[in-house]
Amino acid sequence: MKGFGFSGLKGVLRGTRKHPLRGASALETAAALPFLILILTAAADHAWLALVQQQMGHAARNASRFGITGQAETPLPGIAVPLVNLCNAGNGASSLRTDRIRAIVASSAGVVLNPAALCLEVGSYAGYQAVGQPEPLADINGNGRHDPGEAFTDINGNGVWDPDQATPSAGSSDEVAIYTLRYVTTPLTGFTPGLGRDRLLSFEARVVVRNEPF
Numbered sequence: 001m002k003g004f005g006f007s008g009l010k011g012v013l014r015g016t017r018k019h020p021l022r023g024a025s026a027l028e029t030a031a032a033l034p035f036l037i038l039i040l041t042a043a044a045d046h047a048w049l050a051l052v053q054q055q056m057g058h059a060a061r062n063a064s065r066f067g068i069t070g071q072a073e074t075p076l077p078g079i080a081v082p083l084v085n086l087c088n089a090g091n092g093a094s095s096l097r098t099d100r101i102r103a104i105v106a107s108s109a110g111v112v113l114n115p116a117a118l119c120l121e122v123g124s125y126a127g128y129q130a131v132g133q134p135e136p137l138a139d140i141n142g143n144g145r146h147d148p149g150e151a152f153t154d155i156n157g158n159g160v161w162d163p164d165q166a167t168p169s170a171g172s173s174d175e176v177a178i179y180t181l182r183y184v185t186t187p188l189t190g191f192t193p194g195l196g197r198d199r200l201l202s203f204e205a206r207v208v209v210r211n212e213p214f
Helices: 006-067 096-109
Strands: 118-125 176-185 201-210
Touching (some): 006 096, 006 176, 006 201
Antiparallel strands (some): 176 201
16 A cells, blocks of 8 residues: 555545546437437428429429410420420310420429429419319309300310319410429438338428410
């Protein structure tokens, strides 16, 4: 014990106090880490979903800016140009103007949206007052729908009565056109509660414009 005085005893005691503090810090870090990861993944998922919605609005606006001019432009280049699908593919024939609008949407989707999971629906009306309205009908029995023998005005020219009189096109001069984009995707990380990787999320963006005189 020679040479071991009070200062030596203080050193020993100081050393024994350090180890419990290091252990407590490690336990606190381990306990807080799952919550920190959860916060970060939730922030990443919600930021991703906000970006998707913003990009869809951007694509719809770009398409409408071209559509209101009535231009058909020249045919698309001979090389393969990505075209988004039409949500109402069975209604209305494709045209140079429609194809150009579909190409604009695909290009505007950028690297954020998958064009294969994106579809475009375009409908036109004679004016704002007609938006969402059914085709005029002689509703004899007053049930609000067309029955055999009841006359109606076939505004969109498809041969049947429709509860929405929209014509599936970008519209003519001075008509009102609605561009609707629909998209299905999954969360970015899939770890956020309620936003699991196997959950499909549906998005929609809509732009209503009046065409220029042409």
